[in-house]
Amino acid sequence: MIPYSRQTVTAEDIDAVVEVLQSDFLTQGPVLRRFEESVAYYCQARHAVATSSATAALHVACLSLEIGKGDLVWVSAISFVASANCARYVGAQVDFVDINATNGLIDIAELEKKLLLAKAKNRLPRALVVVHLAGQSCAMEEISALCSRYKVSIIEDASHAFGASYRGHPVGSCIYSDVAIFSFHPVKPITSGEGGVVCCNNAELVRKMRLFASHGIERDEERFNSSALGEWYYEQQLLGYNYRLSDIHAALGLSQMNDLDEAVSQRNSIAKQYDALFYGTAVKPLTQGDSVLSSYHLYIVTFPSKEIRNHAFTSLREQGFGVNLHYMPIAIQPYYQSQGARIEDIPNAILYSEIALSLPLYRSMDRSVPEQVAAICLNCLDGDNM
Ligand SMILES: *Cc1c(COP(=O)(O)O)cnc(C)c1O
Numbered sequence: 001m002i003p004y005s006r007q008t009v010t011a012e013d014i015d016a017v018v019e020v021l022q023s024d025f026l027t028q029g030p031v032l033r034r035f036e037e038s039v040a041y042y043c044q045a046r047h048a049v050a051t052s053s054a055t056a057a058l059h060v061a062c063l064s065l066e067i068g069k070g071d072l073v074w075v076s077a078i079s080f081v082a083s084a085n086c087a088r089y090v091g092a093q094v095d096f097v098d099i100n101a102t103n104g105l106i107d108i109a110e111l112e113k114k115l116l117l118a119k120a121k122n123r124l125p126r127a128l129v130v131v132h133l134a135g136q137s138c139a140m141e142e143i144s145a146l147c148s149r150y151k152v153s154i155i156e157d158a159s160h161a162f163g164a165s166y167r168g169h170p171v172g173s174c175i176y177s178d179v180a181i182f183s184f185h186p187v188k189p190i191t192s193g194e195g196g197v198v199c200c201n202n203a204e205l206v207r208k209m210r211l212f213a214s215h216g217i218e219r220d221e222e223r224f225n226s227s228a229l230g231e232w233y234y235e236q237q238l239l240g241y242n243y244r245l246s247d248i249h250a251a252l253g254l255s256q257m258n259d260l261d262e263a264v265s266q267r268n269s270i271a272k273q274y275d276a277l278f279y280g281t282a283v284k285p286l287t288q289g290d291s292v293l294s295s296y297h298l299y300i301v302t303f304p305s306k307e308i309r310n311h312a313f314t315s316l317r318e319q320g321f322g323v324n325l326h327y328m329p330i331a332i333q334p335y336y337q338s339q340g341a342r343i344e345d346i347p348n349a350i351l352y353s354e355i356a357l358s359l360p361l362y363r364s365m366d367r368s369v370p371e372q373v374a375a376i377c378l379n380c381l382d383g384d385n386m
Contacts, residue, residue, distance in 0.1 A: 003322040004298070007186040008263070008363045009252075016255035020247045027246040035250035036197070038257055039182070043172030045199035047206040050250060051213050054159045054183030054196035056243035058086035061179045061198055062127070064208035065153050067092050071126040074114070074152075076106040076138075077329050077349035079131040083157045084330045088339075092126065096331045096341065101348040103287045104133040104300060104356070108142050110348075115150050127153040130177075134326070134358075135189065135267075135295035136288060137166035140176035159183035160297035162190060163264040167291045172199040179205065184253050189267070189295045190260055192253030195245050208238075216240030266363045267296035270370060274299055274359065277374035282381050298326055299361040301377065306354040312380040313357055321373055326358045 040048035051057040073087035077096040100107045154177035162182045164171040172180045184195035216238040303309040316323045329349040331341035
């Protein structure tokens with residue numbers, strides 16, 4: 001089976017991990033710090049905090065923004081469930097904002113309408129989680145203008161978008177948001193095995209995120225509530241978790257960063273190959289904005305109908321291509337249904353989930369794959385009026 005995504009691990013990556021295994025620190029060591037510094041530098045963010053996963057990063061971000069019970073968090077309707085779960089971890093209610101079905105990203109007009117209505121009802125959200133689906137940044141300038149008008153914090157779930165840029169700024173610069181979160185899971189653009197990073201320009205938020213990610217324990221004497229009782233002294237100042245990333249993982253992530261720009265450029269070149277094959281046909285790649293460079297974590301197309309998409313899905317799977325849907329609307333998940341999630345408000349997300357499909361795209365993929373995949377997709381259009 002040709003999967004929709006897979007990691008590339010080089011001999012240099014393996015050496016970097018082995019070097020850590022032979023060193024004094026398997027965790028909380030120097031490589032972790034270097035990984036964080038390297039991500040912050042790449043993203044032009046002031047700070048980066050590495051965590052055990054993007055899910056953990058989303059959780060500490062919500063905790064540090066002091067989102068909790070009685071608060072409302074809005075989430076882009078099409079994403080992986082983790083984008084919404086972070087709000088539930090801290091006891092907040094979740095509501096979904098509809099997307100634009102042609103690019104899969106949060107619909108700005110819809111967001112504006114919803115904010116206006118929420119303001120009138122005195123039920124504005126504390127935070128908005130936007131998702132850079134497939135690796136393309138949302139229209140952050142517009143989102144940021146709207147959210148600052150209503151004093152809504154912005155969490156960028158950039159799990160798909162490491163290496164991407166928006167209006168000349170790397171995704172993760174946090175120019176238009178409070179925090180931006182990346183995932184280093186093996187299906188994502190580059191990997192640390194498991195791992196996440198949160199970028200942030202606010203030193204106080206960063207301090208809290210570090211505390212939440214490491215048992216709530218403060219070791220900096222200058223920040224103690226009481227005076228130190230001795231060299232051994234540390235303080236648990238809040239209820240934190242063990243969400244640390246190990247140096248073993250960080251070594252893989254750091255080494256993979258050497259290849260990040262190359263990875264993004266290879267992904268873009270495969271995407272262009274697909275684009276050309278679908279050009280002028282009824283199979284539509286997600287539209288791309290003018291001022292964005294996508295990291296192309298995923299290559300997603302939409303079909304003219306649900307029946308044709310389903311036919312394409314079956315045909316591709318039968319012929320050994322591990323295509324998939326990213327994603328069903330989170331609101332239709334039984335858990336979110338049990339929380340009273342409304343699907344009436346997200347018609348575009350429902351439509352998208354009926355006609356979208358992610359096609360194989362990864363660096364080591366044979367360059368004949370797009371042609372084979374496109375031929376099968378286009379074949380499903382012909383005479384298929386099911
Ligand atoms: C993968 C993913 C996550 C979770 O990432 P982990 O590192 O596996 O926790 C969150 N949000 C989105 C959009 C993702 O694709």
